[in-house]
Amino acid sequence: MTTPPLYDPPPGSILKAADILKQAAQTGVTCPPVRTLLGADDLGTAYEVQRLNVRRSLTDGRRIVGRKIGLTSPAVQKQLGVDQPDFGALLSDMAVPDGGTVPAGRLLQPKVEAEVALVLGADLPFVGPTVADVLRAVDFALPALEIVDSRISGWDISIVDTVCDNASSGLFVLGGTPVPLTAVNLRDVRMTLLRNEEEVSSGSGRDCLGGPLNAAVWLADVLASAGDPLRAGDIVLTGALGPMVVAAPGDRFDAHITGLGSVQVSFAPDTTDTPDTPDEGVQQ
Numbered sequence: 001m002t003t004p005p006l007y008d009p010p011p012g013s014i015l016k017a018a019d020i021l022k023q024a025a026q027t028g029v030t031c032p033p034v035r036t037l038l039g040a041d042d043l044g045t046a047y048e049v050q051r052l053n054v055r056r057s058l059t060d061g062r063r064i065v066g067r068k069i070g071l072t073s074p075a076v077q078k079q080l081g082v083d084q085p086d087f088g089a090l091l092s093d094m095a096v097p098d099g100g101t102v103p104a105g106r107l108l109q110p111k112v113e114a115e116v117a118l119v120l121g122a123d124l125p126f127v128g129p130t131v132a133d134v135l136r137a138v139d140f141a142l143p144a145l146e147i148v149d150s151r152i153s154g155w156d157i158s159i160v161d162t163v164c165d166n167a168s169s170g171l172f173v174l175g176g177t178p179v180p181l182t183a184v185n186l187r188d189v190r191m192t193l194l195r196n197e198e199e200v201s202s203g204s205g206r207d208c209l210g211g212p213l214n215a216a217v218w219l220a221d222v223l224a225s226a227g228d229p230l231r232a233g234d235i236v237l238t239g240a241l242g243p244m245v246v247a248a249p250g251d252r253f254d255a256h257i258t259g260l261g262s263v264q265v266s267f268a269p270d271t272t273d274t275p276d277t278p279d280e281g282v283q284q
Helices: 013-027 043-057 074-080 131-137 159-164 212-225
Strands: 064-070 086-091 111-120 138-148 171-174 190-195 198-204 235-240 252-257 261-267
Touching (some): 013 043, 013 159, 043 086, 064 212, 086 159, 086 212, 111 190, 111 212, 131 138, 138 252, 138 261, 171 235, 171 261
Antiparallel strands (some): 064 086, 138 171, 190 198, 252 261
């Protein structure tokens, strides 16, 4: 992407890292971190791994429908030793209907976070976009749940690991009532996330890079600089408004974002024995 490789990775390391992550996704068995195969801070090479596996995924009618932004919290950036967000691709089969159920075994280590989704009505093809450019391009906003997942055992991730792993993407859920940006100030929205009717996360639009539009401007600039700009119809998940929480079989999550409405998803019960739930971990 816009971050060039810091060094020439060993021959075959990009393919090897991509193969390890792909096998984990296919088998449902988590893998060790892949950062040891690449430069410890080499985001350019990490995005090459991501792009390779995304291209491999575009079969049987699967298509890219947008992007997700991660690491929008300054605290989490500090935790991973970075000063910028990351991003991954959203594929068509990642979408779960509002009120739908995630089948048992669909994901490996799911966690849930609530955020603002933007749906574009126009392309954003130019480098250095302004907030005004993004405002003109956005058709409407929706409340969203992102269900993040990691193919890496125990969420033992660095920035390189999560970028390679499509920014720890899993599934996403969009609310069903579009809201024009003229009707809501995204910096001032408040989010409440319930798990089984108990509040487990909260936050505001300002907790996402100072505002979801700031995150969208960052993403539009990075993708346009890479020659792969955001296009009309794309979904943009702008980043978590509060801490992520672990999802277990049988859980139900309800998120409410002021000015945008609510969105809900459930996880099917699992009839098999499952390992202990991992810690809440890194917010994406």
